[in-house]
Amino acid sequence: MADGTLLHQMVTELLPVLAEVWLLLGSFALLVLVLAGRRFRVIWNTTIVLILGALYLQYSFWQEGLAAYEMLQVNYLTHFAKIVILLGTLISLLTSYDYLRTEKLDQPEYCVLIIIATLGMLLMVSANTLLAIYVALELQSLCLFILAGFHRQSVRSAEAGLKYFVLGALASGIMLYGMSLTYGASGTLTFTGIAALQSYPHLLLMGMALMCVGFAFKVSAVPFHMWTPDVYEGAPMPITGYFATAAKFAALILFAQVLLGPFSDVQDQWQPIVLAISVLSMAWGAVAAIGQRRIKRLLAYSSIGHVGYALVGLAVATTDGLTALLIYMAIYVVTTGGVFGCLMRLRKQGVLIEEIEDLAGLGVARPTIAFGLLIFVFSLAGIPPLAGFFGKLIIFGAALDAGYIWLAVFAALTSVVGAFYYLRLIKIMYFDEAPSPWDRPATQIAARMTIGVCAVIVTLFLLIPQRIYSLADRAVDSFLPF
């Protein structure tokens, strides 16, 4: 009888996080398939099914409340975030099959690691205690360390993995130290416990600041961005895309939840920190990208800049700001996913192109894919009527609504600098002549469809801004019900 109640209790505690449970069990099943020596194709399809299943479970069976003995919370914000994370994962998976095949990276471990990393991200955004944050974050990070160095034949990939591991471990250490200080000062690990504190001793504030450092590292905000260009460059292309989309999105949502949740009463303490890293990221992301010659490094700096814009939404510390952050990052995930999807298909003499100059002549030689890139790049530059513009519109609106006129003007000016290097990509693709011929590798229909869907979403976002805004607004309302 006692066992029965325990089981019953477990089920009720885990019901709100059904998608996570599904992924966990799925990863076990996947491992069994691996051990059974199934072909990569089978493992791959199973992975897709697992992610789709998680999406379905998340979409249909989510319910608000606490889970796993108050370790996790589920509300509409986490629901929204999980859907985006799963979609980002799906985009990066669906576009990468041919890449993995050609680069001989089609090992089953890849799929298992992706599933576990995704699980870590889902748990991250649901975390309700400092402990859960740390465990989820590490679950995700450890998988990503390995994935960054997954290209074992490549020195740069190994370097990326190692660099990411060393620096990531340092950041995790700093964050853990911050958490322990917080715990020492407050005596509690739960978000609600910290939020209910009457006074905030200096020790706790120091803990919070150190946690901010850790988060800034994870979202690659200046001045903790140093690892980003190297790791982006060295990691296999789909993994870079995964870093830039799902991983970044999850870390940003977690960052926002921690600051606006348990630490909302010390807003005056963290606001300057976030403002500073936001401004620095926007500026450095725009300026440093200009001199880049390699595509992945350029995209790394571009992602740093975009994190800067998203952090504007957090820095103003309003509900509108959080709404803006959600929309901005959701758009960013789709756009960047599309960019990486396109890049994975561009080969010359069997080798993936690396230099920006290699894109020359793409507009004539492969018009369809070039047109896709054109849409994504203009969207990243925030030119109307593409999706990226609406992200900027809503972010600027949140900043101006909160009275941060200088911040909006600054963001606007850096976006002009940013436009310069995005235009350079367009220029090379369309205005320059191709020095050498392009390969025309056969690509899975699924990959092409995915890129196409991303492009359509980016182009036709203008038809649905209100729907997305309502969703994000509802998410924020369920998280900050005031």
Next chain:
Amino acid sequence: MLLAGVTFLPALGALALLLFVHGDDKQAQRNSRIMTLWTSTITFLVSLVLWTRFDSQVIGFQMVTELPWLEDLGISFRLGVDGISVLFVLLSTMLMPLCILASWQSITRSVKHYMIAFLVLETLMIGTFCALDLVVFYIFFEGVLIPMFLIIGIWGSGEERIYAAFKFFLFTLLGSILLLVAVIYIVVSVGTADIRTLFHTDIPRAAQMWLWLAMFASFAVKMPMWPVHTWLPDAHVQAPTAGSVILAGVLLKMGGYGFLRLSLPILPDASAFFAPMVLTLSVIAIIYASLVALVQQDMKKLIAYSSIAHMGLVTAGIFSFTVDGVQGAILLMVSHGFTSAALFLCVGVLYDRTHTRAIERFGGVVKAMPIFALCFMIFTMASIGLPGTSGFVGEFLALVGLFQVNIPVAIIATFGAVLGAAYMLVLYRNVMYGKPSELALTLRDLVNREIVIFLPLIVLIMWLGLYPAPFFDKIGNSAYNLVYLFENR
């Protein structure tokens, strides 16, 4: 519905091109050209219906379409026209088929994409003139950058086309991103982006100043006003003929339209405060650009500088805040839309035949191309503002408006008209008369396609010059209303 139809018809055409025409062989190129010509012609015909349905007795906006869009931020998809916008819509739809015809033979690669870019551009231009919502206006206004950037960069003719495309894009973006901040500021502080509501909303004077400057940054670059005009000569020289036509014929008017639609009625205090500055810059532009035009060796550059001078008179007319001045500015913009488009087409005719635009290479062209010389003459006279042509009406009214408020400025601006005559006549003499150069004797006169392009322009120029009443009928009430709104706040 009619309005939305006119606005999105070209975009539908572009979509059809994208989906149904494949490849870049002869047949595909032909299909793209014909499809685009049909689309733009039908759009023009529909806009003629718009013109006849337009009731000039009504004050305010007509045929308003309002669709829910981003209500949480006070943004809706609002379209509507008054007398000012309907004129510019007609100008855009009228020029577009001519542009397609002008690029019939000169564009030979990626024809499909070229046509798509032009159709998208048309939708964005019409949308800019119809938008009744600040954010919608901004989206159309700014979206123009993408197709124009590609048109200059991909199908441009010069060595410097990439530099010119970048300069065009970044100059305009720098200006308009500040406009975006101003737009969002107005939307979040007033709570709506409806331009009609904003006409009757009082914005605090201090805020007006900053907002006005931000808008000014955008519209001044677009106009372009001295000293941010430097992108224009580069862009014109490098762009293909049709690109120059649209750039001079329509895109420049977006700046003037922005002043009329947003700056004056929404920010009247700041407009009045900054008017002396605008008048000064306008006068500098008129004199400076005219003098620079006098010494140009490249025909396109000369016409580009003449555009800057004309636009200087437009801004001066607008910021005289008189009914005459505003009406004059509007008609001047329309007339300039005809004449500069025509002049660029003329240069295009010569360039297609000789692949040079250097004035010194020509001379005595009249011997080989008498019909062309006649057309060119009419357009030159219209550009100078000879009575009986369209240029005269607008120029005269703008100057009348200026004389009512600021006589020194008006006198200098009048002097600019003399300079205008000087550089245009010098251009005409050097190209058409004199000893025929070897190059000139080999030329073939206008073919039927080119005559079809020039004929409507000649008719319109003469019509507006000899019998401008229908035009006044359309813009009269709107211009009065604008000045009334400005003065009674």
